[in-house]
Amino acid sequence: MTVHGTGPVDRSRLAGRTALVLGGGHGSQDGGTVGIGFATATTFARHGAATVVVDRDADAAVRTVDEIRRSGGTGHAVVADATDPDQVEAAVSEALRRTGRLDVVHNNVGVTCLGGPEELTLEQWRATLAVNLDSVFLSAQKTIPHLLRHGGVIVNVSSTASIRWTGYPYPAYAAAKAAVNQLTRSLAVQYADRGIRVNAILAGLIDTPLVYRQLAGGRTVADVRAERAALSPTGAMGSPYDIAHAALFLASDEAAYITGTLLPVDGGLHVRAA
Numbered sequence: 001m002t003v004h005g006t007g008p009v010d011r012s013r014l015a016g017r018t019a020l021v022l023g024g025g026h027g028s029q030d031g032g033t034v035g036i037g038f039a040t041a042t043t044f045a046r047h048g049a050a051t052v053v054v055d056r057d058a059d060a061a062v063r064t065v066d067e068i069r070r071s072g073g074t075g076h077a078v079v080a081d082a083t084d085p086d087q088v089e090a091a092v093s094e095a096l097r098r099t100g101r102l103d104v105v106h107n108n109v110g111v112t113c114l115g116g117p118e119e120l121t122l123e124q125w126r127a128t129l130a131v132n133l134d135s136v137f138l139s140a141q142k143t144i145p146h147l148l149r150h151g152g153v154i155v156n157v158s159s160t161a162s163i164r165w166t167g168y169p170y171p172a173y174a175a176a177k178a179a180v181n182q183l184t185r186s187l188a189v190q191y192a193d194r195g196i197r198v199n200a201i202l203a204g205l206i207d208t209p210l211v212y213r214q215l216a217g218g219r220t221v222a223d224v225r226a227e228r229a230a231l232s233p234t235g236a237m238g239s240p241y242d243i244a245h246a247a248l249f250l251a252s253d254e255a256a257y258i259t260g261t262l263l264p265v266d267g268g269l270h271v272r273a274a
């Protein structure tokens with residue numbers, strides 16, 4: 001498991017590219033860890049990409065960009081709600097205005113919502129689909145016209161929960177992420193001969209603030225951490241940087257012949273839960 005964001009860096013890997021990370025803010029500090037979007041945005045920037053961090057939380061977006069600049073990278077913060085078509089369009093325009101091009105789009109926005117049909121209201125169901133699924137559709141809709149100019153890459157953050165029961169009763173989240181998978185595969189084939197690659201990462205049990213904020217149900221950080229470690233075949237949660245490094249690979253030319261893939265990054269969870 002990668003436990004932090006340091007390590008070998010090849011700044012030429014994404015040099016000259018622009019990466020848009022939706023949901024890339026550095027938000028709450030729950031659990032004393034960082035989000036996947038923060039880990040990915042800073043990793044892209046450390047490998048040479050001019051990185052535009054989009055988040056609905058302005059302070060969170062600025063915190064990520066501050067970290068990118070502190071470590072010598074190029075970053076820009078943009079505020080937008082990824083479920084709002086006009087705001088997504090404005091964010092893409094702003095990214096292009098700041099950087100002049102668009103090469104990599106990383107769709108990280110997501111939210112869990114515990115409860116099944118007996119507990120959830122229709123509004124909660126729709127809101128969960130909007131954040132996890134509409135955000136990916138809107139991002140594709142607003143960025144693909146620009147990616148078509150010279151080719152590009154879309155990386156969607158999905159979940160092991162899209163294909164397996166992972167221990168949490170959140171069918172709205174699981175259904176939304178399953179739809180993200182098939183949207184990924186569908187777009188991959190549709191644009192394969194026009195220079196756009198589309199892949200998804202199926203993240204497993206990852207140690208991010210979300211799990212303490214949205215899945216704790218009143219339990220302590222230590223209890224949540226122990227429970228999720230026990231659920232993982234490796235005996236530990238993954239780090240957000242495990243997801244970031246997979247995204248870096250998929251975004252790079254090393255993955256030039258990879259499209260339509262759903263890549264599990266979960267310490268083997270999807271195998272055991274089969």
Ligand SMILES: NC(=O)c1ccc[n+]([C@@H]2O[C@H](COP(=O)([O-])OP(=O)(O)OC[C@H]3O[C@@H](n4cnc5c(N)ncnc54)[C@H](O)[C@@H]3O)[C@@H](O)[C@H]2O)c1
Binds near residue numbers: 036083202
């Ligand atoms: N943490 C895990 O174990 C895990 C497992 C599988 C998949 N994932 C997925 O990874 C992604 C990131 O998860 P995380 O744990 O880092 O979560 P997080 O809550 O730490 O990060 C999500 C970011 O998205 C932003 N965001 C949320 N809704 C938004 C909206 N409508 N518009 C713009 N920004 C918005 C938040 O402000 C936050 O900065 C999500 O898609 C999540 O479903 C996480």
